[in-house]
Amino acid sequence: MINKARFLHFGTLFCLFLVSLPAGAQNPPYDVFPDAEAPYYRVRYEASTEPGKLIFPVKYTVWIPPQVKTLRGLIVHQHGCGEGSCKSGLTGAFDLHWQALAAKHGCALMAPSYEQPQKADCQMWCDPRNGSADAFLQSLVDLGKLSGHAELAEVPWALWGHSGGGHWAGGMTMLYPDRVAATWLRSGVPMLEVNPDRPGIKPHQLPKAALSVPVMCNPGTKEGVTVKDGRFARVWPANEAFFYRMRGEGALIGISVDPLTAHECGNQRYMAIPWLDECLAKRLAKGDDQTLRPMPTDEVYLATVLETKPVAEKQYNGDAAKAIWLPSQRIAQQWSQYVTDTKIADNTPPPAVQQVSVKDGVLTWQPQADLESGISHFLIQHQGKTIGRVPETPANRFGRPLFQGLQYSDTPDMPLVEAQFELPAELASGASVTVITVSTVGGKSEPAGLAR
Secondary structure (H helix, E strand, C coil): CCCEEEEEEECCCCCEEEEEEEHHHCCCCCCCCCCCCCCEEEEEECCCCCCCCCCCCEEEEEECCCCCCCCCEEEEEECCCHHHHHHHHHHHHHCHHHHHHHHHCCEEEEEEEECCCCCCCCHHHHCHHHCHHHHHHHHHHHHHHHHCCHHHHCCCEEEEEECHHHHHHHHHHHHCHHHEEEEEEECCCCCCCCCCCCCCCCCCCCCHHHHHCCEEEECECCCCCCCCCCCCCCHHHHHHHHHHHHHHCCCCEEECCECCCCCCCCCCHHHHHHHHHHHHHHHCCCCCCCCCCCCCCCCCEEECCCCCCCEEHHHCCCCHHHCEEECCHHHHHHHHHHHHHCCCCCCCCCCCCEEEEEECCEEEEECCCCCCCCCCEEEEEECCEEEEEECCCCECCCCCCECCCCCCCCCCCCCCCCCEEECCHHHCCCCCEEEEEECCCCCECCCEECCC
C-alpha cells in the first residue's frame, strides 16, 4: 500500500498527535510515498511562519534494524534541491544497500523529504540555520517515541548529502561536529568564506572540533574538472576552496572525483558505503556508549589532488597540508579504483535471501543486500535451472543496474520494486524452487528455498 502513512504531525504550535492521513491530502508531487509500517516510522511537520523556522513541510522516514535493541548511531541520506530530488527522498530509507550498512553498525537509516516547490529558494532548507536543523533534531525525539528507541535523539550521526544535501550535511558538521561520525558530500559543500558570486549565502564558521570529523568531497568530473562550463561547472571550484581550507587546518578530509559523471550520483555508493563503513567501525563506541572515538591516524594514506595513486603517509613527498586524506590502506586501494573507473572489485558473495514463502502461487522472499556491491537482481531456479529473473531486466540510467533502480539523488525508484515472482502452474507450491541473489558485480549467493 502506498496511499496512507502513519504520522506525528508537528504544526507551528508544536502540538503532537498521531493521525492516519490519506496521502491525497498533501501537496503534489509529495502526496505519493511508500507506507511506513514497522520497522519504518515517519513524522511530518507542516511549514512554519515563525521567523527562523522551516518554511517548507518535511517528512522524515527512518528504518530501524529489527534485530537492534539499542541503536548505536544514525545514518542520514539527504537529497538535493528541487522537486525531483526532494521527492526522491521519500524512498531513501527503503534502500536495501544503505540498510545493510546501517544494520552492520546497529544504526538507524533516515531519509528526509523537504516539500520544496520547484522554484523556491533551496537555501531555506539546505542551510540548516534556516530551521531545518531544529526540525531534524525534533524529528529524532518524535521518531524515538514512535519506534520505542528514545536513544535516537542522542546517538551520533553519519551524514551523506547530495548537492543541496551536501550543503546541509556539511553545515550540520560545522554546527554539531561533536555528534558527527563522518560526512560524505556528493556534489555540494558548505561555504566557509564569503563568495562574491553567491552573496545571499552566509558562510559557516569552522569550529576546531570539525577538523576531527572524517569528510569526503565527491564531485563529478563534469562539474568543473573536465567540463569547465555549464550549469554545474562551479561545483569543482567550491569543492577545491572547501577542501584546501579544511585540509590546510589539519582536517581529515579527502576528495573522490567521480570519473564518469556530472551532477548525478552514478556509482558513488560503491565508494561512499565502504568509506562510511570504515569510519563507523572506528568511531562508534561499543555497547550503549554514545561517545564518538577519535579517528585513528596510524594507517593514513595520502594522494595528490586529481591523481589516482595514494601512498602511505610516511612515503608521501608532497605537501601533506594539500593532500587527500584517506583513513586506511583498504580505503586507499578502493579509492584508487573508484577515481579511475568506479569499478571497485568485490570477491565476496552476497548473503542469501531469507524468509522464502509462497502463497497462491506467488513466491516472496526477504532480500539481503551485499554491503560492498548491493543487489542487481534475483535468479529463480528449479532443479538448478533458471526459470525467471527479478527484475527481468534490471536498469539504472545513472550507473550499475540495481534491483531497486536508482533515482537522481541515489534513492530507489518509486513505486518500490517487490521481491516476488509468480510461479508457473506446475511449480505453484514452490517446494523445489530456490532464489539466488546476484550482486552488481555478478557475485551469487547460496540458493535459498522454502523452509523444510
